[in-house]
Amino acid sequence: MALIVQKYGGTSVGNVDRIKNVAAKIKSFWDRGDKVVVVVSARSGVTNELIARAKSISPNPSEREMDMMLATGEQETIALTAMALHAIGVPAVSRTGAQAGIITDVCHSRAHISRLTGGDILDRLEEGKVVIVAGFQGISSDNEITTLGRGGSDLTAIALAAAIKADVCQIYTDVDGVYTADPRIVLKARKLQRICYEEMLEMASNGSKVMQSRSVEFAQKYGVTFEVRSSFNNQPGTIVKSFEKTMEDAVVSGVALDRTQTRVTVGDLPDTPAAIAAIFDALGEAAVSVDLIVKNVAKSAGAANLTFSVNTDQVQRAEKAIGEALKKIGSGTFRSSGEIAKVSIVGVGMTSHPGVAGTLFRALSEAGINSELVTTSEIKISVGVAPDKADDAVRAIHAAFGLDAPAAQ
Amino acid sequence: MALIVQKYGGTSVGNVDRIKNVAAKIKSFWDRGDKVVVVVSARSGVTNELIARAKSISPNPSEREMDMMLATGEQETIALTAMALHAIGVPAVSRTGAQAGIITDVCHSRAHISRLTGGDILDRLEEGKVVIVAGFQGISSDNEITTLGRGGSDLTAIALAAAIKADVCQIYTDVDGVYTADPRIVLKARKLQRICYEEMLEMASNGSKVMQSRSVEFAQKYGVTFEVRSSFNNQPGTIVKSFEKTMEDAVVSGVALDRTQTRVTVGDLPDTPAAIAAIFDALGEAAVSVDLIVKNVAKSAGAANLTFSVNTDQVQRAEKAIGEALKKIGSGTFRSSGEIAKVSIVGVGMTSHPGVAGTLFRALSEAGINSELVTTSEIKISVGVAPDKADDAVRAIHAAFGLDAPAAQ
Numbered sequence: 001m002a003l004i005v006q007k008y009g010g011t012s013v014g015n016v017d018r019i020k021n022v023a024a025k026i027k028s029f030w031d032r033g034d035k036v037v038v039v040v041s042a043r044s045g046v047t048n049e050l051i052a053r054a055k056s057i058s059p060n061p062s063e064r065e066m067d068m069m070l071a072t073g074e075q076e077t078i079a080l081t082a083m084a085l086h087a088i089g090v091p092a093v094s095r096t097g098a099q100a101g102i103i104t105d106v107c108h109s110r111a112h113i114s115r116l117t118g119g120d121i122l123d124r125l126e127e128g129k130v131v132i133v134a135g136f137q138g139i140s141s142d143n144e145i146t147t148l149g150r151g152g153s154d155l156t157a158i159a160l161a162a163a164i165k166a167d168v169c170q171i172y173t174d175v176d177g178v179y180t181a182d183p184r185i186v187l188k189a190r191k192l193q194r195i196c197y198e199e200m201l202e203m204a205s206n207g208s209k210v211m212q213s214r215s216v217e218f219a220q221k222y223g224v225t226f227e228v229r230s231s232f233n234n235q236p237g238t239i240v241k242s243f244e245k246t247m248e249d250a251v252v253s254g255v256a257l258d259r260t261q262t263r264v265t266v267g268d269l270p271d272t273p274a275a276i277a278a279i280f281d282a283l284g285e286a287a288v289s290v291d292l293i294v295k296n297v298a299k300s301a302g303a304a305n306l307t308f309s310v311n312t313d314q315v316q317r318a319e320k321a322i323g324e325a326l327k328k329i330g331s332g333t334f335r336s337s338g339e340i341a342k343v344s345i346v347g348v349g350m351t352s353h354p355g356v357a358g359t360l361f362r363a364l365s366e367a368g369i370n371s372e373l374v375t376t377s378e379i380k381i382s383v384g385v386a387p388d389k390a391d392d393a394v395r396a397i398h399a400a401f402g403l404d405a406p407a408a409q
Numbered sequence: 410m411a412l413i414v415q416k417y418g419g420t421s422v423g424n425v426d427r428i429k430n431v432a433a434k435i436k437s438f439w440d441r442g443d444k445v446v447v448v449v450s451a452r453s454g455v456t457n458e459l460i461a462r463a464k465s466i467s468p469n470p471s472e473r474e475m476d477m478m479l480a481t482g483e484q485e486t487i488a489l490t491a492m493a494l495h496a497i498g499v500p501a502v503s504r505t506g507a508q509a510g511i512i513t514d515v516c517h518s519r520a521h522i523s524r525l526t527g528g529d530i531l532d533r534l535e536e537g538k539v540v541i542v543a544g545f546q547g548i549s550s551d552n553e554i555t556t557l558g559r560g561g562s563d564l565t566a567i568a569l570a571a572a573i574k575a576d577v578c579q580i581y582t583d584v585d586g587v588y589t590a591d592p593r594i595v596l597k598a599r600k601l602q603r604i605c606y607e608e609m610l611e612m613a614s615n616g617s618k619v620m621q622s623r624s625v626e627f628a629q630k631y632g633v634t635f636e637v638r639s640s641f642n643n644q645p646g647t648i649v650k651s652f653e654k655t656m657e658d659a660v661v662s663g664v665a666l667d668r669t670q671t672r673v674t675v676g677d678l679p680d681t682p683a684a685i686a687a688i689f690d691a692l693g694e695a696a697v698s699v700d701l702i703v704k705n706v707a708k709s710a711g712a713a714n715l716t717f718s719v720n721t722d723q724v725q726r727a728e729k730a731i732g733e734a735l736k737k738i739g740s741g742t743f744r745s746s747g748e749i750a751k752v753s754i755v756g757v758g759m760t761s762h763p764g765v766a767g768t769l770f771r772a773l774s775e776a777g778i779n780s781e782l783v784t785t786s787e788i789k790i791s792v793g794v795a796p797d798k799a800d801d802a803v804r805a806i807h808a809a810f811g812l813d814a815p816a817a818q
Contacts, residue, residue: 050485057424057489058496065495069488070502072481076459079478080466086474087467099552143508151561284710 001033003125007135007157010044011174012231013077023084024230026130030090035125037093039135039157040081042073059277063108067137067147071097074134074153092130095119095401097137097145102156104146104228106137111138111146113155116163133160143247151212158215162222162370164284169224171211172231177238178203180226180254180403185391188404190360192253193236196243202346202380216240243348251356252347252401255394259341259387261309264318266326266334271297271304275329279306288318292342292373292384309340309373309384340373341390344382345397351378363400369393410442411576412534416544416566419453420583421640422486431640432493434581435539441501444534448544449490451482472517476546476556480506483543483562490541501539504528506546506554511565513547513555520547520555522564525572542569560621567624571631578633580620581627581640586647587612587619591664594800597813601662602645605652608662611755613788625649630666652757660765661756661810664803668750668796670700670718672782673727675735675743680706680713684738688715691734697727701751701782701793718749718782718793749782750799753791754806760787772809778802805814 006026013019022040029036052071054061078094085092101117121131135153138146148155154171161169178200181189195203197220201213210228219226219240229237269275276295283290292309310318315336326332350356360381364371369392373384385393398404415435422428431449438445459478463470487503494501510526530540544562547555559562563580570578585611589600604612606629610622619637628635628649639648678684685704692699702717721728724745735741759765769790773780778801782793794802807813 016462019466053425054489054492057428058492060490062495065488065491065503068505069485070492072484075481075484076478077476080463082474082477083463083467083470086471094474096477096554145505 001035003035003037003164004029005037005157005161005164005166005169006172007039007170007277008041008172008231009153009174010041012172013040013081015046016080019077019080019084020087022081022172023043023088023090025231026085027088027090030130036130037121037125037160038081038130038132039160040074040077040132041153042070042077045074046073053086064144067108067111070147071134071137071145074136078132078134085130085132090130091128092132093124094132094134095121096134097156098139100131100133100160102138102159103134104140104148106140106142106144106146108144108146110149111140113138113148113159114141116159116322118160118163122161122164133351151215154211154215155218158219158222158224158226161224161226162218166224169219169226170237171228171303172228173210173228174230174232175210176230176233176235176253176363177228178240181394181398182257185257185394186255186398186404189398190403190405192238193243194239194241195253196348197240198243198379199346199348200240202344202377203254203256229292251349251353252345252403254403255391255398255401256344256345257341257394258344259339259390260312261340261342261384262312262315262336263307263309263338263340263384264315264322264334264336266306266322266332267303269304269306269332270329271302276304276306276330278325278329279322283310283318286317286321288314288321292340292375292382294373307373309342312339339387340384340385341393342382342384343390343393343397344380345401346380348379350381357381359400360397363396364393366406367392367396369396410444412444412446412573413438414446414448414566414570414573414575414578415451415581415583416562417640418449418562419456421581422449422454425489428486428493429496431461431490432497432499434640436497436499439539444797445539446530446534446541446569446575447490447541448562448569449483449486449541450544450562451479451486455482455485476517476520478814479556480543480546480554483545487543494539494541499539499653500537501541502533503541504530505517505543505545506565509540509542509547509569509570511542511547513549513557515549515551515553515555517553517555519558520549520791522547522568523550524558525568527569527572529564530569531573560624563620563624564627567628567633567635568792569634570633571627575633578628579646580635580637582619582637583639583641584619585636585639585642585644586637587649587663590803590807591666594666594803595638595664595807595813598807599814601647603648603650604662605757606649607652607788608755608757609649611753611786612663612665630671639657641710653754660758660762661754661812663755663812664807664810665753665755666747666750666799666803667753668799669721670749670751670793671721671724671745672716672718672747672749672793673724673731673743673745675715675731675741676712677742678715679738680711684741685715687734688731688736691730692719692727695726695730697723697730701749701784701791703782716782718751720792721748735785743772748796749793750796750802751793752799752802752806753789754810755789757788759790766790768809769806770803773802774800776805778805 057211081095082092101119103115104111135156179189225241371383491501491503510528513520514525544565590598592598634650780792
């Protein structure tokens, strides 16, 4: 008997039959005496339909009214899920974000949770009921319906798990768990049994798009253990929790790939701290995330080149910001010089094991892949490679660190 | 400058273009300085879609969860309507039933309004905003989302008009107003400029399905003047308000037709008050509405026949109730003997004018139409006729009372 929060995404509740499957899965936990709180998203496609309808009325609809409209998607799903549970004999009751006491700030379309009371959830659980909560939405202290932005339903689940002190939070999705690499690229990728928050964050921010960083950070902050698992089978998934001593033996947990980076080069910059700072300040103010930074001092004395990568969809913003910064500095040129793929190895034990970087670069070298722009952190080393070499790089590195699954027997 | 509540039904906001039209109409009032509160229904079809989805999950879904789901229909429309107003430069803000302080009892799917605070509507109007309120829905004192049942959006509008002391409540619909008869039957039917609540109630319960009785009764109770008018043109509609002296000159305001009646005959009943009462008590307990009652004492002394009409969709319930009552009485037979159409003339001045019944029966006689089962009230005389004669009967009566519009010039 455990207190469990389960979250089912839009694909898992995409139509009536899938909602019935979800209900059957919930029942299997309820049958064995678990107390279950369920967080659901809108049916897949519904949110996009609603957005399209809004955009055909106004190209730039009010965020407050968008939230009012989008919140209906989850509200429909909670009712349907409760009905599906009733139909198989499981007492259940639905709760909107407001009814579940998910109190947010007033930043429409990207609200932050400021407080979570849980409403009467614990009382209903005590009565033997399953409680179905609308993900992605909350209510502000001035009674406005808000939404939490991308990945909001995961956040609802993890925040609820923290508030009611659940034993575990299960994030049901359309993948089996977190893998050592993208299984579509590396056939021998293995599902990880467990991973710590820091690794999960690096895997998430490096393109293994299982969950948004925000939810992982929230879980880390409040110590919520969660499991990423599939809603389409009954296999255990990947458990994400705090770093433990026993996890040290795994040096590299996985290989992540992010294809959406563009290389930007700023040249002929005065080689002064003030000039370098001016560039990065401008990028920061424009909310451009910068990674993989390399600074070269050019042969002509006193001039420096900066190369770094930015998310491809932020290139325009980056160019505008850099252009303005260079005007103030009074010299310098810049250009975006094509897309690059960022390949990263992630692992908590990395810094305490010598030779990790060596293994990485030897693997790339043996595969004949040039790397440029390297960055390292406590638990990560990232390299930029040509996009058409990215898959080969991931496979070579995955094998080199002994991550490949043993051949099938 | 007036304080106006406007209600637009599902057809009026059925798609994006129609929502834009509604916004333009609202703007025309706002432009001239009126304070406007708008009540909208779900887009036509949406409620049926939602119900179908629920029924495919559970044949008998929980009413509480149905309300949770159905309330999303209006919530989407209020947001889209607010966006459409913003797009043409009108400040507007949407409010769910809960936010508008529409407090109901806990009878899901048919809740009654117990209190209406209006929330912050007056403050928002004071700021120059149009306030868009979700019709059909409210919130119970224990924070449950409820719906008001059929005609609920009209009720929302009229109750809001009462709460904020609006100057007028405009019910926009797909008809021009209330006519002296159904214009599809009587080509010369005329739109009534005004009508009193009592007449409106009789017109409504007699098949001129412009509005549910419930909303009219609410308006009468709280003295809310309302106007039924078309959302597709700018013509004035029909104003419904309290009876006034000047309205006495109109003897008969209109002719109503209800095709959904079935004649039931109970024969060989003991001719005692107890036996008659037992039949009607049983029908009352089964919530069967009975009309057009005729009692004949049969030639065989001491036996009576009762003939009356019931709504066709209540026939099965009526048969069951009568069958059980006859068992207790210990004698009697019954049968439903086919559908009949109920034709009614409605008018406040009726009882003080002699000869009204005479005119009615002469008109039927001259048209060669047999009538059976007659009932009268203060403001109504109804007769049962064969369904295939109903249209002829309405036309003949309409002409006989001088209701036909003058021929076009």
